[in-house]
Amino acid sequence: MVRASTADARKKDTREKIELGGLVVKAGLRYEKRALLLGLLIDAASRIKGDESERRRLTSIGAKAFGNDPA
Secondary structure, three states, X not given: OHHHHHHHHHHHHHHHHHHHHHHHHHOOOOOOXXXXXXXXXXXHHHHHOOOHHHHHHHHXXXXXXXXXXXX
């Protein structure tokens, strides 16, 4: 029982990481260096902390990008 639970947790974790990687590709950053990607994410995380307007602005940009997905 514990083994199945661990396997399910690993599958869920793997799926989440794949989805996050897909966001990097969708943003057009597939070929950027990992250090740059991490820097972008750290900078964005610090900018949205306590800044609801920046959070809304970036959420809007992302929502529009998802809206442009081909069917």
